[in-house]
Amino acid sequence: MIRFENVSKVYARGARPALDSISMEVERGEFVFLVGASGSGKSTFLRLVLREERPSEGKVFVAGKDMTTLSAWKVPQMRRQIGAVFQDFRLLPNKSVYENVAFALQVIGKPRHHIMTTVPDVLEMVGLAGKEKRRPHELSGGEQQRVAIARAFVNRPPILLCDEPTGNLDPTTSLGIMRLLDRINRTGTTVVMATHDDEIVDQMRKRVVELSAGAMVRDQSRGVYGSAR
Amino acid sequence: MRAQFILSEIGIGLRRNLSMTISVILVTFVSLTFVGSAALLQLQISQMKDDWYGKVEVSVFLCAAGSQKPTCADGEVTDAQKAAIQAELDSPDVKPYIQKVYYESKQQAFVSFQKMFADQWWASSITVDDMNSSFRIKLTDPAKYQVVADVLTGRQGIDEVQDQRKIFDSLFLVLNRATMLSAGLAAVMLLAAVLLITTTIRLSAMSRRRETGIMRLVGASNLFIQLPFMLEGAIAATLGAALAVGGLWLGVRYLVIDWLSSSVTSINFITERQVWLVAPFIVGAAILLAAISSLVTLRRYTKV
Numbered sequence: 052m053i054r055f056e057n058v059s060k061v062y063a064r065g066a067r068p069a070l071d072s073i074s075m076e077v078e079r080g081e082f083v084f085l086v087g088a089s090g091s092g093k094s095t096f097l098r099l100v101l102r103e104e105r106p107s108e109g110k111v112f113v114a115g116k117d118m119t120t121l122s123a124w125k126v127p128q129m130r131r132q133i134g135a136v137f138q139d140f141r142l143l144p145n146k147s148v149y150e151n152v153a154f155a156l157q158v159i160g161k162p163r164h165h166i167m168t169t170v171p172d173v174l175e176m177v178g179l180a181g182k183e184k185r186r187p188h189e190l191s192g193g194e195q196q197r198v199a200i201a202r203a204f205v206n207r208p209p210i211l212l213c214d215e216p217t218g219n220l221d222p223t224t225s226l227g228i229m230r231l232l233d234r235i236n237r238t239g240t241t242v243v244m245a246t247h248d249d250e251i252v253d254q255m256r257k258r259v260v261e262l263s264a265g266a267m268v269r270d271q272s273r274g275v276y277g278s279a280r
Numbered sequence: 281m282r283a284q285f286i287l288s289e290i291g292i293g294l295r296r297n298l299s300m301t302i303s304v305i306l307v308t309f310v311s312l313t314f315v316g317s318a319a320l321l322q323l324q325i326s327q328m329k330d331d332w333y334g335k336v337e338v339s340v341f342l343c344a345a346g347s348q349k350p351t352c353a354d355g356e357v358t359d360a361q362k363a364a365i366q367a368e369l370d371s372p373d374v375k376p377y378i379q380k381v382y383y384e385s386k387q388q389a390f391v392s393f394q395k396m397f398a399d400q401w402w403a404s405s406i407t408v409d410d411m412n413s414s415f416r417i418k419l420t421d422p423a424k425y426q427v428v429a430d431v432l433t434g435r436q437g438i439d440e441v442q443d444q445r446k447i448f449d450s451l452f453l454v455l456n457r458a459t460m461l462s463a464g465l466a467a468v469m470l471l472a473a474v475l476l477i478t479t480t481i482r483l484s485a486m487s488r489r490r491e492t493g494i495m496r497l498v499g500a501s502n503l504f505i506q507l508p509f510m511l512e513g514a515i516a517a518t519l520g521a522a523l524a525v526g527g528l529w530l531g532v533r534y535l536v537i538d539w540l541s542s543s544v545t546s547i548n549f550i551t552e553r554q555v556w557l558v559a560p561f562i563v564g565a566a567i568l569l570a571a572i573s574s575l576v577t578l579r580r581y582t583k584v
Contacts, residue, residue, distance in 0.1 A: 101497070123502075130499035141494060154491075157285045158500035206498070 052210060052241045053077040053100055058109035060095050060265075069095040071265040072109070077243060079209070082236045084252050085245040086276055087262035093245035096262070097212050100243070101133060102126055114209060131159055134203030134211040134240075138218035140195045142187040148174065148198050149183035155202045169205055177201045177231055193224035197231065204235055211235060213244040217251060225251060249276035282504075289508040290515065293484050300480040301516050307476050308520025308569065309527070311469030312562045316528045318462040319558045324550050325455050328448070331548050333422040336444035340365070340432055341412040343439045344386070351436050357413065361437030365415065368431060377427050380418040386411045412439055470569065473520075477513045477573035485509055485577070506578045513570040521566035525559045 053076070060070040070092045077083050085093045098104045099111050102118045111118040114132050121129060142151050149170055156166045174180055177197040187195050196216055203211060213232065217225035229251055236242045246252060252259060252275060259274030260267060269277065294301050342362065343352035354361075362383075368374065369381055389411040397403040417428060425443045432441050485492065495505050532555050541549050 127496075127499045127501045130497065132499075135497050141490070141497075143490060143494070154494065155498040158495045158504060159498060160282050160504070202494075202498070 052079045052081070052114060053243065054110075054112040055096075055099075056110045056112070058099065058106045058111055060092075060099065060104060061107045068107070068265050070099070070106075070262075073262075073265075073267050074109075075260060075267060075270060077241060079241055080236070080239050082233070082242045082255070082257040083244070084255070084257055084259045084274075085243060085262065086247070086252060086259055089247075090264075091262040092265040093262055094214055095265075097135075097214050097243070097245060100210075100212060101130065101135060127159075131206060132208050132210060134200075134206070134208040136196070136199050136203050136211070136213040136216045138215040140187070140192075140199045140219075142195060142198055142202075144187055147184050147186055148179060148190070151187070151198055152202045152205050155205055159206070161206075170201075173201045173205045176234075177204075178227075191224070192220050193227055196220065196228055200228070200231060200235070204240070208240070210241045210243070213242065213246075215246055215248075216244065217246065217248050222250060226254075229255060252276040286504075286508055286511070290511050293488065293508055293512045294515070296487060297480060297484055300476075300483060301512075304473070304477055304480050304513070304516040305520045305523065307469065307473045308517045308566055309523040311466055311473045312521050312524035312566060313527050314462050314466035314469055315565060316524055316555075316558050316562050317531075318459045318466060319561065320528065320532070320550055320554055321455055321459045321462065323554045323557070325452055325459075327548060327550060328452075332448060333445060336422060336448075338417040338419060338425055338428055339442045339444065340415040340417065341439040341442065342414055343437055344412045345409050347412075347439045349439055351434060351438055354436065357437040361435075365432065365435060365437065368435070369415070369417070374428060374431050377419055377421065377424045378417055379420045382416050384414045384416055386413045389413065470565075473517070473569055474573050477517065477570055478577050480516070481509050481513050481574055481577045484512060506574070509578055510570070510574040513574050514567055517566040517570040518563060521563045524562055525555065528558070528562075529555045 055073045055075050058070055058073045059068050061068045073092075073096070085096060087093055095104065099106055099118070100113055102111075102113075102121065105119060109119075113129065116129060118129070143154065146154060152170045152173060153166050156169065161169075171180075171183070174183060177200055179194060179197055179201065182190070182194065187198065190198065196219075200216070211232070216232070217228055220228065225248060232242055232244065233255070256273045256275075258272045259269065259277070261269035261271075261277060271277075342357040342365075343349070343355070345356045366381075369378060386408050390406070390408045393406065393411065394403060419425065419428065422445060425445065429441045429443065432438055492505050529552060532550060532552055536549050537551060540547075
């Protein structure tokens with residue numbers, strides 16, 4: 052589903068590469084933790100998948116498409132295949148929960164009847180039924196992240212990228228979010244999650260890829276967070 | 281769905297930056313009013329040229345008794361000199377340029393002079409002998425005046441060759457200068473308008489960075505992201521253009537038609553028709569203005 056071939060990314064000329072010759076593959080339906088200290092290249096990895104950046108060297112394939120040669124006007128179409136969730140939720144403060152999720156469908160031109168049936172479904176799935184009319188500031192952090200996940204997943208993308216989705220949440224709330232991501236993963240969605248949260252990684256027992264200073268130092272199925280703390 | 285969504289986005293954008301929107305409307309209004317005034321002045325000039333150049337003649341004033349010119353050394357023009365001039369006008373070199381020639385005698389000149397200045401106290405002191413007899417030449421093409429003038433100037437018996445178009449030259453000079461002034465002001469104002477629209481779009485894009493960021497993330501197309509901003513600029517500019525057309529219409533209606541036309545009857549002034557002639561270009565200019573500004577701005581602010 053996602054394949055990196057000798058991918059390097061250098062942001063500034065002469066600086067230490069953010070990613071250094073990474074080769075790895077994520078299969079369809081897999082759940083992968085991306086762990087490592089701050090600055091180890093986790094976010095760069097996700098940005099390359101989203102094609103917010105292009106690799107300095109090597110090739111990135113997403114859903115069989117070469118992201119390095121993909122022309123700019125095809126990028127939006129490609130991004131509809133990828134959901135993304137962030138630590139800071141990125142919700143629109145002046146829109147309700149329902150509108151926030153519907154927004155993702157409106158801006159890719161989905162018809163109204165499709166939106167009206169899909170959005171309540173996905174809100175129910177993330178456990179926000181009955182809170183459609185709330186504004187983001189009226190919700191707890193965990194609930195806000197559920198809205199963000201609903202927005203990322205409402206278009207049923209085959210890939211879900213999560214950049215420290217539990218970074219702002221307490222352990223109990225984080226656990227709820229992880230259960231939700233696990234459920235999404237079980238529908239066949241490939242999930243790649245960058246995280247610092249060792250408890251979660253140890254508990255979930257999924258594949259763990261560890262980055263350190265831009266290099267891949269570990270790729271372990273059913274792994275734990277490990278020593279690199 | 282799409283159209284409705286884009287329209288609501290535009291509404292939000294225009295309202296959120298209301299003061300900027302109003303300033304864009306006003307600046308395009310003022311600048312395009314200058315553009316329109318320049319265009320209308322030029323239309324007025326060409327209309328006057330059409331009207332007057334058809335009527336004007338080349339006057340060949342012949343020597344009168346008191347003429348001081350060297351060509352008039354023999355005193356009042358003789359019949360032989362007149363015949364020579366007439367022959368020259370009939371020569372194949374000059375003939376094709378001339379539509380009609382008629383001779384005005386001193387007596388005829390005196391009569392029409394007295395008629396024209398009947399109310400003036402000084403007119404009565406002018407006698408028949410003060411008048412010049414003249415050939416009045418109507419040219420096939422008024423612009424070819426020089427050909428005739430070159431042939432006749434310096435001939436014995438001719439006091440002066442006068443192109444009546446010269447009379448209008450100073451008026452046209454004033455009007456052309458006014459056009460240039462108007463166009464110059466328009467250029468400065470247009471520059472201000474472009475910069476202002478650019479800034480407005482930029483502000484609008486910045487204030488909706490969150491939205492556009494999410495749009496990009498979920499895979500909205502570039503056009504979809506940029507269209508509301510472009511249309512915002514275009515709508516504001518078009519409103520400004522509409523105001524400019526309205527302003528010009530009012531100006532022509534009340535200043536030119538009602539006021540100038542009634543006080544200066546000898547000139548055929550422009551009417552509302554000319555305003556409608558200019559209007560599409562003004563609106564076109566507004567849209568072009570907005571398009572240039574958005575292209576410049578959005579390339580930077582809403583990149584994939």
